[in-house]
Amino acid sequence: MNNRLETFVKENRKAFDVMEPSAGLWAKIEQELDNKKKKKPAKLYLWMSAAAAIVVVFGLAWLYVGKLQNKDLEIADVSASYAKKEVHFAGLITEKRDSLAIFASANPELYKKFTADLKKLDEDYERLKAELPTSPNQTFVVKAMVKNREIQLQLLKQQLLIINQVDDYKRVNQI
Amino acid sequence: MQGSRAAQFELYKLYAKAMYNVALRILNYEEEAEDVLQEAFLDAFTRIVDFRQETTFGLWLKQIVINKSINYLRKRKMEFVSTDELSEVPDEDSFDDSEVRLQADEIRTAITELPDGYRVVLSLYLLEGYDHEEIAHILKISENTSRTQYMRAKKKLKSILEQKGMRDE
DSSP: OOOHHHHHHHHTGGGGOOOOOOTTHHHHHHHHHHHHHHHHHHHHHHHHHHHHHHHHHHHHHHHHHHHHHHTTOOSTTTOHHHHHHHHHHHHHHHHHHHHHHHTTTTOHHHHHHHHHHHHHHHHHHHHHHHHGGGOSOHHHHHHHHHHHHHHHHHHHHHHHHHHHHHHHHHHHHHO | OOSOHHHHHHHHHHHHHHHHHHHHHHHOOHHHHHHHHHHHHHHHHHTGGGOOTTSOHHHHHHHHHHHHHHHHHHHTTOOOOOGGGGGGOOSOOOOOOTTSOOOHHHHHHHHHTSOHHHHHHHIIIIISOOOHHHHHHHHTSOHHHHHHHHHHHHHHHHHHHHHHHHHHO
8 A cells, every 4th residue: 555645745744834824814803803802892781781771670660569569558558546456466466376386285186276266367367458458448447457356366365265274174184 | 811912913823824724725715715714713712712622722723724614615515526426436545656756836736726525635634634534524424435535536636746747747
């Protein structure tokens, strides 16, 4: 087999790279590079403003939706005195619920029943709350809400009483 | 490296001539070869972040140059010989001719007289140092086609050189 050509080319490789590009070529490349550099910031600016616009639109939409949603709240919007009552009741309810929870482990079945009753009342409360913004007679709804809280509180008081007695009874029996 | 114009010029000075010859061998037209060179350098400088250090910058740039050159050539509607044409390929790998004087300049001009398909495969194999597997990948032809194309190109080259030799004497 004959490799004279291959060998020759290998040995004289440099002799094959004799042509030269024209002298002005680098200037052209440099110019293009400059053009690209100038274009880039403009492009970046465009993208950034587009991004900013999107952020602003979303921000506004979020605020608007937030405001709409906020409207469904607040007894205080209807009546300040009822609101005060409601807050007072809510505080007491949390307190009693915590007390009730202490007996939970000792009387799991009883606790389950009690919480189920409370849950019903709570659901009623949420329903009233949802009705409030659209209700024609808001004071009426608010009254019902506060009443609901009051009932919850009374129920809790009774539950606590019962659970206390049961607990005492159990302890006495144990001894 | 990206920002420095001086560094870019250094790279240009280092590689421009070799890359220009690579493009010119494939394209055979100086104008097109310069366009390719310009595009290749611009590409390389703007995409330098993509450059993985697996190869040298030179090899990477050469790949860009070759790909661009081939694209130019394809735009000219050149086709890399279909396989049916290859049936009558001579077996003898003959460049055994001691009578042919091997002169770089003569070979170089003879190569420019080869048809596009021959010239590209021969340049890639003989001068750019790619093997047939790589050439097959670059030109999207089969390895076998690359091999036979090369044989035929070499044969043709030889006959061109012989003719010239006869004319010279």
